[in-house]
Amino acid sequence: MRSLVVSSIVIATLAAAQDSKRPNIVLLFADDAGWADFSMHRSTTHATPHIDRIAKEGVRCIAGYVSAPVCAPSRAGLLTGRYQQRFGFEFNLPGQQAKPGFLRGLPKSELTVATLLKKAGYRTGLIGKWHQGKADACHPNARGFDHFFGMIGGSSPYSPGLAKRIVRNRERLAAENLPYLTDAFGDEACAFMEKQASQTQPFFLFVSFNAPHGPMQPPEDAMQKMRPDFETKVRAANAAMTRSLDDNVGKILARLDSLKLARNTLVVFTNDNGGAMPYNGSLNEPYAGTKGTFLEGGVRVPFIVRWPGRLAAGKTYDAPVSTLDLLPTFCAAAGATLPADRTYDGVDLVPFLTGAKEGIPHEALFWRLDDVAAIRHGQWKLIRFAEHPPRLHDLMADPSERKNVAAGTAKVRQDLLARIASWEKQLTEPHWTRARKWRQHSYERYDQAKVDGWKRR
Numbered sequence: 474m475r476s477l478v479v480s481s482i483v484i485a486t487l488a489a490a491q492d493s494k495r496p497n498i499v500l501l502f503a504d505d506a507g508w509a510d511f512s513m514h515r516s517t518t519h520a521t522p523h524i525d526r527i528a529k530e531g532v533r534c535i536a537g538y539v540s541a542p543v544c545a546p547s548r549a550g551l552l553t554g555r556y557q558q559r560f561g562f563e564f565n566l567p568g569q570q571a572k573p574g575f576l577r578g579l580p581k582s583e584l585t586v587a588t589l590l591k592k593a594g595y596r597t598g599l600i601g602k603w604h605q606g607k608a609d610a611c612h613p614n615a616r617g618f619d620h621f622f623g624m625i626g627g628s629s630p631y632s633p634g635l636a637k638r639i640v641r642n643r644e645r646l647a648a649e650n651l652p653y654l655t656d657a658f659g660d661e662a663c664a665f666m667e668k669q670a671s672q673t674q675p676f677f678l679f680v681s682f683n684a685p686h687g688p689m690q691p692p693e694d695a696m697q698k699m700r701p702d703f704e705t706k707v708r709a710a711n712a713a714m715t716r717s718l719d720d721n722v723g724k725i726l727a728r729l730d731s732l733k734l735a736r737n738t739l740v741v742f743t744n745d746n747g748g749a750m751p752y753n754g755s756l757n758e759p760y761a762g763t764k765g766t767f768l769e770g771g772v773r774v775p776f777i778v779r780w781p782g783r784l785a786a787g788k789t790y791d792a793p794v795s796t797l798d799l800l801p802t803f804c805a806a807a808g809a810t811l812p813a814d815r816t817y818d819g820v821d822l823v824p825f826l827t828g829a830k831e832g833i834p835h836e837a838l839f840w841r842l843d844d845v846a847a848i849r850h851g852q853w854k855l856i857r858f859a860e861h862p863p864r865l866h867d868l869m870a871d872p873s874e875r876k877n878v879a880a881g882t883a884k885v886r887q888d889l890l891a892r893i894a895s896w897e898k899q900l901t902e903p904h905w906t907r908a909r910k911w912r913q914h915s916y917e918r919y920d921q922a923k924v925d926g927w928k929r930r
Contacts, residue, residue, distance in 0.1 A: 495807050496780065497669075497738040498590070498677045499729070500799065501527075501722055503775075504544065504602060504686040505764060507748025507755030510715055511775055518702065519715050523723030527742050527777045530786045532826050536793040537776020538838055538849070539746050540818075542765050544627055544686075545604045546842075547745045547796065552585045552605070552616075554800030554811075554819040558841055561904030566604060566627065568905035575904040578606015579616065584812065586800040587617030590677045593809035598665045599623065601658045601681035614642055618679075622661040628683060629654060631690040631714075653692050655684050655714070659721030663728040670732040677803065680725065685714040687753050692717050707754035708929040736781045739806055743796060744774040751927035761874045763924060765915040767840050767847035767856050768874050770924075780806075784826055792833040793849060798822045816899070839896045843912055846893050855879075855889040856919075863890065864919075875921070 510519045513528045540550030540557060545566040549557040557563065560580050561572075571577045579585070587597040598620040599613045604627040613621040622641045629636050631654040639646045639657070651657050662680045669676040691699075691713030699716075703709040722742070729735040748755025749764040762768025776794060778784060797819035804811055805821040824830035837850040844859035852869040865879035865886050879886050918924060 494673065494737075495595075495675045497675050497734060498595075498803050498806065499666075499725065499738055499740045500677075500679045500803075501725065501740065501742040502601070502679065502681045503718060503742075503744040504681075504683045505746065505749040505753055505755065506685055506715065506718075506744045506775075507711075507750065507757045508760055508770065508773060508775070509756040509758040510685075510711065510748065514775070518708075519712050521715065521719040523719045523726060524742055524775075524777075526723075526726065527740060527779050528787075530781070531740070531777050531779030532784050532788045532790050534776040534778065534790045534794045534822075534826075536791055537743060537774050538772050538793060538795045539744075539774055540795060540797050541840065542746045542767060542771035542842065544602075544745050548604055548681075549579055549583075551796040551799055552579070552587075553583050554586065554797055554817045555583070555815065556797070556818050556839065556900070558900040558903075559816065559818075561901050563842065563903040564905060564907040565911075566606065569908055571905040572902075576606055576608050576611060577905050578608055578611035580904070581610050584815075585617045586803055587613075587677060587679070589617070589800070589804055589809050589811070590807055591617050591619065593804070593807050594674065595807060596620075596669055596672070596674050596676040598662075598676065598678045599681065600662045600665065600678070602627065602629075602683045602686075603681070612643070620665060623658065623681065624683070628686055628688065630688055631655065631684075635690075653717065655682060655692075655717045655721055658682055659724045662721075662725050666725075666728055666732060666734065670734060675807070677807075682718055682721070684718040685711050685753050685755065686749070689714070689753060703930065705754065705929040707751070709754075711754035738780075739783075739803070740779040741799060742775065742777045743799075747771040747773065750924070751929060754929045756928060759873050761921045761924070763918045765842075765911075766918045767842075767845065767854075768919065769854075769868075769872065771918070772840060772847075778802075778822065778826060780823070783823065788826075790826055792825070792835075793838055794822055794825075794834055795819060795838055798834060837892060839893065841893075841897065841900070842915065843907065845915065846897070848889050848893050848896075850889060850892065853885055853889060855886065855893070857890060857893055858916075860916075865889070 539547045541547040543565045549562040599618040601623040637648045689710040691710045695713035700709045747770045757770030760769035762770035801819045840847040847856045854866045856864045866874040
């Protein structure tokens with residue numbers, strides 16, 4: 474009994490010490506999740522109470538975007554706070570035909586949010602999916618993360634005993650010793666926080682779950698319970714994998730609570746791109762498009778920010794924000810200085826979310842992947858194709874992007890095309906290419922009639 478009392482006093486004392494200092498930062502990341510597959514987005518099939526809790530206790534940015542519609546470039550933008558095309562990271566990995574002298578991965582010249590926070594005195598950890606290159610110079614431990622547990626590549630089997638490429642820092646772990654992979658990531662995240670709770674040093678923890686990205690290997694018990702509720706096996710698997718994701722988000726939130734760290738921890742939940750239907754059984758309704766497109770279903774993602782005492786609970790924010798904003802937001806919260814030798818495309822969101830700063834975070838957001846580029850400017854979204862006329866959508870009147878109004882709004886169309894061209898002048902050539910089949914793959918997903926035919930229930 475006496476040891477329990479002493480332990481409680483120690484935790485309370487350390488929590489009080491951390492409260493008087495800079496916040497801990499926890500970034501929770503899903504992979505290929507569909508917009509419609511969260512109960513906070515009114516899903517009737519996917520219950521996500523723990524993710525919902527973050528929304529109830531924080532600010533839900535209802536126009537949250539990523540900087541790319543596919544995994545690796547999206548992460549590169551988030552990690553650097555810069556459009557990834559500025560440093561040649563336009564295509565997904567592993568890619569093809571790398572330019573001589575260039576890494577197929579995050580360039581050594583780029584500074585990650587982990588590097589900047591570590592320099593500012595934070596302990597940094599990455600749990601889960603990396604997908605920023607396999608060269609030693611691209612390893613998380615070489616890019617600002619003190620601790621890494623997860624996979625270097627873009628995917629892994631989930632089932633116990635099958636995850637053969639999981640490493641802790643640079644040590645390969647025996648697959649037979651690992652539980653279901655999403656649980657392993659949740660457990661490791663909790664262990665990292667427990668270790669840091671005994672320190673006065675603040676921490677940054679990036680929990681990069683790979684669920685519900687394929688392969689579709691749900692927990693067996695959850696799958697058995699959910700299978701009767703769905704017409705298709707893949708949709709049931711998606712629901713079961715999302716439930717596991719949410720359970721582990723809940724596990725992390727509960728550990729923050731038990732360690733008395735929650736009130737001094739900035740928590741963000743978001744996703745890397747839109748749902749990868751039909752492959753993983755996701756749904757992006759009410760939005761058009763899928764992963765790989767610049768339609769809302771490809772680049773619009775859940776985006777929640779919780780910071781007790783700083784941000785009001787249960788609020789929504791409707792101006793467009795981007796995962797590019799996370800690095801400047803985290804660095805501002807930590808008191809870290811952004812280097813002056815490069816352009817940052819993200820901004821500190823906190824003054825906008827509190828109302829301390831007027832206006833909106835971004836006049837425009839841009840995207841480019843191969844020969845397709847896009848811009849969101851105010852109510853307008855324009856998508857420029859090399860082989861087809863552009864598409865222009867009024868997102869206020871038509872958020873599902875079903876009506877192309879490009880023909881009747883020449884002045885708007887020309888202005889947005891000029892803005893894209895001006896932005897592209899700031900970019901560099903891609904450092905590697907992608908297989909031609911992926912170009913066609915993306916083009917097909919702009920045909921919404923075809924996409925609607927892929928939906929799984």
